[in-house]
Amino acid sequence: xxxxxxxxxxxxxDGELEMSEMxxxxxxxxxxxxxxxxxxxxxxxxxxxxxxVAEVQIDAHGRVPIEQAPxxxxxxxxxxFREPPDPWEGAPVLLIPDNPDPGELGRRWLKRLAWAASLxxxxxxxYIGLQVQRGGAAPFLTxxxxxxxxxxxxxxxxxxxxxxxxxxxxxxxxxxxPAKAAKPATPPPSRTGAVQxxxxxxxxxxxxxxxxxxxxxxxxxGRADKLARVSQGDESEQVEPGETESKDNVVxxxxxxxxxxxxxxxxxxxxxxxxALDTAARRRAQxxxxxxxxxxxxxxAAQSAEPPVTLIPAxxxxxxxxxxxxxxxxxxxxxQLGSPVHVIEGMSPIFMxxxxxxxxxxxxxxxxxxxxxxxxxxxxxxxxxQQRVRAGxxxxxxxxxxxxxxxxxxxxxxxxxxxxxVLQRIRPRVR
Amino acid sequence: MTAxxxxxxxxxxxxxxxxxxxxxxxxxxAEDLAQETFARAVSAPPDNPRPWLFAVALNLVRExxxxxxxxxxxLELLRVEEDQPQSGPDAVFExxxxxxxxxxxxxxxxxxxxxxxxxxxxxxxxxEIAATLGLAKGAIGTTLARARRRLVEAYGAQxxxxxxxx
Numbered sequence: 212x213x214x215x216x217x218x219x220x221x222x223x224x225d226g227e228l229e230m231s232e233m234x235x236x237x238x239x240x241x242x243x244x245x246x247x248x249x250x251x252x253x254x255x256x257x258x259x260x261x262x263x264v265a266e267v268q269i270d271a272h273g274r275v276p277i278e279q280a281p282x283x284x285x286x287x288x289x290x291x292f293r294e295p296p297d298p299w300e301g302a303p304v305l306l307i308p309d310n311p312d313p314g315e316l317g318r319r320w321l322k323r324l325a326w327a328a329s330l331x332x333x334x335x336x337x338y339i340g341l342q343v344q345r346g347g348a349a350p351f352l353t354x355x356x357x358x359x360x361x362x363x364x365x366x367x368x369x370x371x372x373x374x375x376x377x378x379x380x381x382x383x384x385x386x387x388x389p390a391k392a393a394k395p396a397t398p399p400p401s402r403t404g405a406v407q408x409x410x411x412x413x414x415x416x417x418x419x420x421x422x423x424x425x426x427x428x429x430x431x432x433g434r435a436d437k438l439a440r441v442s443q444g445d446e447s448e449q450v451e452p453g454e455t456e457s458k459d460n461v462v463x464x465x466x467x468x469x470x471x472x473x474x475x476x477x478x479x480x481x482x483x484x485x486x487a488l489d490t491a492a493r494r495r496a497q498x499x500x501x502x503x504x505x506x507x508x509x510x511x512a513a514q515s516a517e518p519p520v521t522l523i524p525a526x527x528x529x530x531x532x533x534x535x536x537x538x539x540x541x542x543x544x545x546x547q548l549g550s551p552v553h554v555i556e557g558m559s560p561i562f563m564x565x566x567x568x569x570x571x572x573x574x575x576x577x578x579x580x581x582x583x584x585x586x587x588x589x590x591x592x593x594x595x596x597q598q599r600v601r602a603g604x605x606x607x608x609x610x611x612x613x614x615x616x617x618x619x620x621x622x623x624x625x626x627x628x629x630x631x632x633v634l635q636r637i638r639p640r641v642r
Numbered sequence: 643m644t645a646x647x648x649x650x651x652x653x654x655x656x657x658x659x660x661x662x663x664x665x666x667x668x669x670x671x672a673e674d675l676a677q678e679t680f681a682r683a684v685s686a687p688p689d690n691p692r693p694w695l696f697a698v699a700l701n702l703v704r705e706x707x708x709x710x711x712x713x714x715x716x717l718e719l720l721r722v723e724e725d726q727p728q729s730g731p732d733a734v735f736e737x738x739x740x741x742x743x744x745x746x747x748x749x750x751x752x753x754x755x756x757x758x759x760x761x762x763x764x765x766x767x768x769x770e771i772a773a774t775l776g777l778a779k780g781a782i783g784t785t786l787a788r789a790r791r792r793l794v795e796a797y798g799a800q801x802x803x804x805x806x807x808x
Contacts, residue, residue, distance in 0.1 A: 216784070217784070217787040217788075217791075218781075218783035218784030218785075218786075218787045219783060220787070221783045221784075221786050221787040221790070222768065222782075222783035225762070225767075225768070225783070225786070227767065227768045227782075227783065253787070256787075256790050256791050256794050257790055259790075259794045259797075260759065260789070260790035260791075260793045260794050261763065263744045263747065263793055263794070263797055264664065264744070264748075264759060264760065264763045264793075265763070266740060266741060266744045267663065267664045267667075267741055267744050267745060267748070268660070549765070550765055551765075618652065618653065619653045619654075642656060
């Protein structure tokens, strides 16, 4: 088959080719890098030309839309009245080949090499780390080994060789790593549960515990710094034989300090969790009491000292209020509808997206609707739902006061958080 | 008949005015031509309304071509002044400049290419474009390819010219 001409490529992108032609062209594109490249070029021309034509806009009343936003933001802020329909609508799936040029092939090869090198480094580091942890042969790391594996370090799971290697490898160099290595790998399950409960029930208690932790860290910070200095000295300087013993002492002292810090943290978390549980128990008791005695209850001194519990309602974003599951742009909306998106004249949509058909009364529930969302001056949302009408599709029932009508091949539904009177006033402004 | 025409008007008036505005660059003229087109539809109700309406509208454009273009340019100048108070002067200037560049680029195309492009922008498929313009369906891909390429190149050439001038 000879190379594809430009007209055929445009017809292909416009979805105007017959199935039989499509198969042949697809086969050709799969084998011809030149045509694949031209197809990409043609696609660029097509998209740019459509964008340029869409720049010249006018509304249904013959007025040129007034520019409200700078040009950079225009596409997001203003719905063009006209966008080309989806050229792929109804067209069979076409796999466009990505035939690389020689330069691209070279780059891909280099990328693979880089990945392989990275993997080698990681595996090597893991192996070395494992050796260090087992106390085995890692002669070139022996100087750093005392710092890398303090006595209280929790052993890594044997199955996770790579992770163990990485942990040990990391601990070999830096200053504060031994502190982390000295920490218990996981706190006891009961304590973990308590701490999680604290985080959800009493954030204030947790914050207090956090502040205490910081203080405790300050207390041991000097010792940790000392340890860091020693470990750095191990790497950068020749160690005098007489100093080895004192450095070992410093290392031991730092490890003990870290263990103390851990114990202190656990104690504080446990205390915070206990306080949170007490508070929760008191609240439950209050709730039960209120349920049993509808009359006003006199609170005890301890209860009145508790700050009142304020339930803050979750603030829902406009997207959540609009029940949109996917935000889309004008192009995609036009593709969904097969025609330009309808808008409310004189109002700027805050966004648009796809919503489930069942959320739009009267729409086909099996398909999504394009929902253009507006906000009035009081912050209430107004939805202009649009769905392409299929042949023979019956018009579904809509609630009284919510306008629904058909424009061209698009069924429109106007509803939202405003009253029917507002919707009726807006209805004639839909273009 | 009245109901049919009202439905036709509701369905196609906006699209027709938009296409005519892009074609002529003059919104008043676009409105006049669209109304004239619908007036003709009253006297001779079409079987296949969309291609018919657009074909009649494009014929009207061609008939009234040169005079209307001159008038349109004058009106556009006035219109730019009217629109300016609605937003910042820079934004309006930039926007108008952009539109003028696109219009000028569209003006470099021949009638057939430009009309095929504008009809495609109104959602016409190749068959409808062919019916509206009196062309063979097989020629539409080539026509659109040429029109798109020329439009983009003409637009780019104007940008380069502007940069050189400034």
